[in-house]
Amino acid sequence: MTTTVPITLTINGALHQAFVQPWHTLLHVLRDVLHFTGTKRGCNQGICGACSVIVDGEVVRGCLSIAANCQGRTITTIEGLANGNTLSNVQQAFLELGAVQCGYCMPGMIIAATALLKRTPKPTEEEIREGLSGNLCRCSGYVKVVRAVQVASERGTS
Amino acid sequence: MNPYIHPVGARLPRLETREKITGRAEYTDDLVRPGMLHAAILQSPHAHARIISYDTTRALAVPGVIGVITGDDAGWGRSGPFVKDETAIAKGKVRYVGEPVAAVAALDVDTARQAAQLIDVVYEELPAVFSPDEALAPNAPIIHEELATYVNVLGLPVRGNVLQDCEISQGNVDSAWGECDVIVEGEFETQAQYHAYMEPCAALAEVDANGKLTVWSSNQSIFRDQSNLSESLGLPMSKIRCLSPKVGGAFGGKIEITVQPIAAMLAIKTGKPVRIALTREQDMETMRVRHPARIRMKTGAKKDGTLVAREVDILMDVGAYADDSPGVVGVSTVFSRGTYRIPHARCRGKGVYTNKLRSGAFRGFGGPQAAWAGEQQIDEIAAKIGMDPLELRLKNAPEPGREWMCGIELERSDLKECLEKVRAASDWKRRRNEKGRPGFRRGIGLACIPHISGVLSSSAIIRILEDGSAVLSTGAVDNGQGSDTVLVQMAAESLGLPVDRITFAQPDTDASPYNWGTSASRVTYMVGRAIVGAAEEAVKKLIKYASQMMECAEVDLELRLGGFIGLKGVPDKVLPFAAISGYAHWAAGGPIIGTHALHYDGPVLDPTKAVIKHFPFRFGVWTFGVHAVEIEIDEATGRITPLAVWAAHDLGRAINPMAVEGQIEGGVVQGIGYALFEEMVWDGGKVANPSFMDYKIPGTMDSPMEIHSILVENPDGSGPFGAKGIGEPPIVGPAPAIANALFHATGVRLTKLPMTPERVLRALNEAPRAH
Amino acid sequence: MQIAETFAVAAPIERVWRFITDPATVAPCVPGCQSYEVLTATSYKATIQIALGPIKTNFNVIVDLTKAEPPTYLASTARGEEGGKASTLTAKSELRLLANGPGATTVSYASEVALVGRLGKFGLGMMKKKAKSIGEEFAVAFRTRVEAETASQGGTAGEVLSADNAQAGA
Amino acid sequence: MKFYQPTTLKQALKVLANEDDARCLAGGATLVAMMNANLLAPSALVSLSAVKGLAGITRRKNGSVTIGAMTRHQAVADTAALDGGQRLVREAAALIGHPAIRNMGTIGGSISHADPAADYPTALVTANATVTIENSRAKREIDAQNFFTGYLETALEPGDIVVAVSIPAGVAGAGSAYEKFARVQGDFATVSAGVVLALEKGVCRHARIAVGGCAATPIRVAAAEAKLVGSRLQDSAVAAAGVLLAAACDPIDDFRGSSEYRLMILPTILARAVSKARVRAETVS
CATH class of the missing domain: 3.30.43.10 (Uridine Diphospho-n-acetylenolpyruvylglucosamine Reductase, domain 2)
Structure with a gap:
């Protein structure tokens, strides 16, 4: 027997409703039901970080969050960071520093960096590496990613 | 200098960056078509078995299931680059655990996955082989009984389970050993490495009312997809259109077919668009790995450090299907010579089928395996004759104007410059004398990297639009390395247009000119040359029409920056491209189009000067690199921590230095993963660690932040703006450089990759405590 | 996955052979064995429950005896699947008995076990430990049973054993 | 479902x-x-x-700290209330996975899963924690050491929920440390060690040690602790304790390391934990 669960989520400032199965993850609902496809599926095991989203102010794994358990929560995805055509500080720094290659890990990486800077506005290099340690990238070697977060931090939040 | 006027050499962010950082870039699994179905596969539980029958009744009875395919739906068409041995889905036999045997299309992915498990397949198990040694044993089970009847493009002498057997030799090795004062000899082993592109393989297929198949997929070549699909599905290529949305990394793993035939078969069967995206586990169980290899090598030198002879035997595990293996085995065999002048060399490579996941192209393409052995032996010789390993390498570096290998003379050779720059930047001498903190050892080691860019064919079309902007069409797929941007930079530079006045046409087999693929570090070099040629033709035509408009001779006209043709010596006498293009469209009856196509035409291995047997490529323009890696070793746990890397590469000219650095930094870290811990492990025939939980790749905390990219820019005569490719070489250096650093720090040498803490600690414990 | 185990039984080799080739005595010693059914003289079917932490599974296993050289060597294959075919198991096993004097036998076996599907995703290391502990439990149960029966030949526990046998065979 | x-x-x-x-x-x-x-x-x-009522960290008058089962790893990692002999629990929490995992995972969930390579089990056994379990009929408390019973196996019965974990104040003046060796940052432990020490004029008067990743459950050996008590924690005493612990372990072979390798480095990981805990105990006393 299955039970469909109705949920309401605030995603990037707008209310969304969906009917979900108990085993559906937030990642599934974001991507396959509500079509917020910016959030990526890389491993579905909570290891790679491509599915990182911010739920009630904290970065979590979309693939390990049960959607039904997110009822009423406020979610920020990669689509919600820019203000119109104005990129967020983190996005702008990633762009300028050339931190982006294939881009598949980048939504999760940028979400994790955004959450990191919210918690620690002026992180050390070590704190940046630790803060992004759960986001795998196979292209960049991380050097430019870490530098981009440093630059974003120097420019202040937002 | 304004990068938008002079784009070549500019640190330009990738053109598509905004899409990627706002979540708007579309990858295959993000695409949706009306009525689209979702697919899932059933995988073989056996390493080697005959398929007796299928029963799909239970799967088809699941509500929401629309269609099922099995080997019965596939024809006997076989695809592949060199030896065509792969059907669209397993048919007749399965040859490795995890091989797709059937697939389901359903309304949602949960249903498809559940139903796939309900397909009943009856197998007759066959004996299986899991290593080249087992596969070469007398009476070993034959994995492809009909191998001799397969299409074999280059006529490789296949037999039994042997797919490839090549040789590249010159001089007289047997007598040369007598000239050597020092000889080192050893056996080296390398492991299977998983590409670990962050985007698992995915495809979306749709059939239109005329039966034309369109396939979007994560790939490295829409043309290879089209050809592979045609071969395996038995459809004419005119009925197949392949497209590439954004690709989330590939590294060689997506150059040949992935899941496109499965999506296509289901789309054909159901008449609906079908999307399939592998789970990470499935991707690790069914795609590709870097060839595990065993390398026997012997190198001899005189006591002054002059290298005299080298003999190499490379044995590679091909896995169940040939894929790019003949290429990888061949290239590894050439690269096993290293970057040195060695007058006497006998290098042989053998690729053998086993009942395992196929090995395929992977960044470096046989180079990492060869360098793992070869660069350690160079260090061993240096240690034996008491010479600095950097000096030894300098002494044997190729020189321009002298034959280097197999008839090849290099126009330039920048290995010496790379070595000198690494020596200076790393403060080599000081670091060679540095001691570790208590409980730790510190060492620095070197590796030289030979590589090529080039191979096969590319083309480009540049059309000048009515408003004077241009559209560039090349068919080259950007896997994330930034080729779209670099190609646009070269087109913009050639046309004197700002970058934002060039449109990069997305690859489409219906519309794009041919490009073999995004591989072999060839896009910048080969496609770049095609672009330069196409731009030259376009400019020539612009000048022709401008001369008609301005009523002057063509020779008096010139290309001016910003999209103008001007009269030489008269600064204000100009015509904008828009005006010329407008004239061409109406007065001449059509747009200005420049085209250029080329096959690789650079230096080739000369069969009159060396023994060259069964080597599948004409080959490419040589490029060299030098890596130095400084490491720290925890004496108590054996863990190696790379502290800093100096990576010098002679890339001719950096079209986009920021993108080049990205290639070097990324390649180095992928190489560090290969060096220290990445290893695909099999339990019998089954991949035992098909997840990121068990198979680890480096994260931020496992990667050095100090990666010093040293761009040695001496323009190559044949390259576009002097450029050569840089995609692959950076992955080759870290493993041997770290091994040499380990030896420097501890006197211990590891011959087996990866250098896990356990292997290091055991070696340290077994070594005499001399240090 | 390779599993090997050696244990000693204080009973003559012929008796150990008789017991180890009789599903009625072997099945109850297999940890988690819920039921078994004799199909032919050389094959039988069993339902075995295996628990791995939170994961509980029932495997339907068919065992075929492929070669017997009484009283020292027995080869068998086993194949089975979980309900819903989420996992499949195949095993090739060899069993060797060695007489260690008149009343003692050394039993050793080696199995090559392949587990694919969902349980194949379970950590290999933990799986091996699990297999080892199952093997050890089996050894203890089997030894206890054979030794008890051997002792009962001396006239102590005959009724108990036959009652057990009846139950196991039912 | x-x-x-x-x-x-x-x-x-x-x-x-x-x-x-x-x-x-x-x-x-x-x-x-x-x-x-x-x-x-x-x-x-x-x-x-x-x-x-399931989340939150409470410090009681007797110095014990109770952590609600639904308390996230990050909250434990951030709490300064865990100090002295309790500090290793905070240290272990900070080493679990990565930031996003620490924002999600809970102490109750982690210990209920009982992976012997996870960080909490070893830290809690070392800290002599008590697990509070409730079902529809009753509530009971059980020592962490008895809570973990096997690979992914605990003393939980069907219907049970872990509601809290309590860490006693322990010995006054104690210092503690948790040391972990993993393949890459954020991975489960290949080997981990927890240590609580109290010193008096450089002499160890109390020691509690557990090692993780080396058996089905965290391993404590009384004789190993006894090797430290009364010693000045010199290398030989710590090494002797390591040998005793290694003898009691039976690690698995997996991708994180062979059984033998785990035993090879166990004394080192222990020694590192001891030396960190010792510095902390010296600072306290």
């Missing part, structure tokens, strides 16, 4: 008592990963997110 979102513990326990094969959903970090891998498909999920 059914989904329940009780708001009180009583409701949650009732559902668990009535539903066969229901699973509590805490942070999801482990359970959902297993569901995604198709390893588990429970009949029902009982979310504990809305249950009042």
Whole structure:
């Protein structure tokens, strides 16, 4: 027997409703039901970080969050960071520093960096590496990613 | 200098960056078509078995299931680059655990996955082989009984389970050993490495009312997809259109077919668009790995450090299907010579089928395996004759104007410059004398990297639009390395247009000119040359029409920056491209189009000067690199921590230095993963660690932040703006450089990759405590 | 996955052979064995429950005896699947008995076990430990049973054993 | 599959008592990963997110600290209340996975899963923690050491929920440390060690040690602790303790390291934990 669960989520400032199965993850609902496809599926095991989203102010794994358990929560995805055509500080720094290659890990990486800077506005290099340690990238070697977060931090939040 | 006027050499962010950082870039699994179905596969539980029958009744009875395919739906068409041995889905036999045997299309992915498990397949198990040694044993089970009847493009002498057997030799090795004062000899082993592109393989297929198949997929070549699909599905290529949305990394793993035939078969069967995206586990169980290899090598030198002879035997595990293996085995065999002048060399490579996941192209393409052995032996010789390993390498570096290998003379050779720059930047001498903190050892080691860019064919079309902007069409797929941007930079530079006045046409087999693929570090070099040629033709035509408009001779006209043709010596006498293009469209009856196509035409291995047997490529323009890696070793746990890397590469000219650095930094870290811990492990025939939980790749905390990219820019005569490719070489250096650093720090040498803490600690414990 | 185990039984080799080739005595010693059914003289079917932490599974296993050289060597294959075919198991096993004097036998076996599907995703290391502990439990149960029966030949526990046998065979 | 979102513990326990094969959903970090891998498909999920009173860290007058089962790893890692002999629990929490995992995972969920390579089990056994368990009939407390019974196996019975973990104040002036060796940052431990020490004029007067990743459960050996007590924690004493612990361990062979390798480095990891704990104990005393 299955039970469909109705949920309401605030995603990037707008209310969304969906009917979900108990085993559906937030990642599934974001991507396959509500079509917020910016959030990526890389491993579905909570290891790679491509599915990182911010739920009630904290970065979590979309693939390990049960959607039904997110009822009423406020979610920020990669689509919600820019203000119109104005990129967020983190996005702008990633762009300028050339931190982006294939881009598949980048939504999760940028979400994790955004959450990191919210918690620690002026992180050390070590704190940046630790803060992004759960986001795998196979292209960049991380050097430019870490530098981009440093630059974003120097420019202040937002 | 304004990068938008002079784009070549500019640190330009990738053109598509905004899409990627706002979540708007579309990858295959993000695409949706009306009525689209979702697919899932059933995988073989056996390493080697005959398929007796299928029963799909239970799967088809699941509500929401629309269609099922099995080997019965596939024809006997076989695809592949060199030896065509792969059907669209397993048919007749399965040859490795995890091989797709059937697939389901359903309304949602949960249903498809559940139903796939309900397909009943009856197998007759066959004996299986899991290593080249087992596969070469007398009476070993034959994995492809009909191998001799397969299409074999280059006529490789296949037999039994042997797919490839090549040789590249010159001089007289047997007598040369007598000239050597020092000889080192050893056996080296390398492991299977998983590409670990962050985007698992995915495809979306749709059939239109005329039966034309369109396939979007994560790939490295829409043309290879089209050809592979045609071969395996038995459809004419005119009925197949392949497209590439954004690709989330590939590294060689997506150059040949992935899941496109499965999506296509289901789309054909159901008449609906079908999307399939592998789970990470499935991707690790069914795609590709870097060839595990065993390398026997012997190198001899005189006591002054002059290298005299080298003999190499490379044995590679091909896995169940040939894929790019003949290429990888061949290239590894050439690269096993290293970057040195060695007058006497006998290098042989053998690729053998086993009942395992196929090995395929992977960044470096046989180079990492060869360098793992070869660069350690160079260090061993240096240690034996008491010479600095950097000096030894300098002494044997190729020189321009002298034959280097197999008839090849290099126009330039920048290995010496790379070595000198690494020596200076790393403060080599000081670091060679540095001691570790208590409980730790510190060492620095070197590796030289030979590589090529080039191979096969590319083309480009540049059309000048009515408003004077241009559209560039090349068919080259950007896997994330930034080729779209670099190609646009070269087109913009050639046309004197700002970058934002060039449109990069997305690859489409219906519309794009041919490009073999995004591989072999060839896009910048080969496609770049095609672009330069196409731009030259376009400019020539612009000048022709401008001369008609301005009523002057063509020779008096010139290309001016910003999209103008001007009269030489008269600064204000100009015509904008828009005006010329407008004239061409109406007065001449059509747009200005420049085209250029080329096959690789650079230096080739000369069969009159060396023994060259069964080597599948004409080959490419040589490029060299030098890596130095400084490491720290925890004496108590054996863990190696790379502290800093100096990576010098002679890339001719950096079209986009920021993108080049990205290639070097990324390649180095992928190489560090290969060096220290990445290893695909099999339990019998089954991949035992098909997840990121068990198979680890480096994260931020496992990667050095100090990666010093040293761009040695001496323009190559044949390259576009002097450029050569840089995609692959950076992955080759870290493993041997770290091994040499380990030896420097501890006197211990590891011959087996990866250098896990356990292997290091055991070696340290077994070594005499001399240090 | 390779599993090997050696244990000693204080009973003559012929008796150990008789017991180890009789599903009625072997099945109850297999940890988690819920039921078994004799199909032919050389094959039988069993339902075995295996628990791995939170994961509980029932495997339907068919065992075929492929070669017997009484009283020292027995080869068998086993194949089975979980309900819903989420996992499949195949095993090739060899069993060797060695007489260690008149009343003692050394039993050793080696199995090559392949587990694919969902349980194949379970950590290999933990799986091996699990297999080892199952093997050890089996050894203890089997030894206890054979030794008890051997002792009962001396006239102590005959009724108990036959009652057990009846139950196991039912 | 059914989904329940009780708001009180009583409701949650009732559902668990009535539903066969229901699973509590805490942070999801482990359970959902297993569901995604198709390893588990429970009949029902009982979310504990809305249950009042299960999250939070309380310091009692007697110095003990009680951590509600639904407390996230990050909250434990951030709490300064865990100090002295309790500090290693905070240190262990900070080493679990990565930031996003620490924002999701809970102490109750982690210990209920009982992976011997996880960080909490070893830290809690070292800190002599007590696990409070409740079911629809009763509430009971059990020592962490007795809570972990095997690979992924605990003393939990069907219908039980871990509601809290309490860490006693322990010996006055104690210092503690948790040391972990893993393949890459954030991975489960290849070997880990927890140490609580108290010193008097450089002499160890109290020691409690556990090692993780080396057996089905965290391993404590009284004789190993006895080697330290009364010593000045010189290398030979610590090494002797390491040897005794290694003798009691039976590690698995897996991708994190062979059984032998784990035993090879165990004394080193222990020694590193001891030396860190010692510095801390010296600072306290």
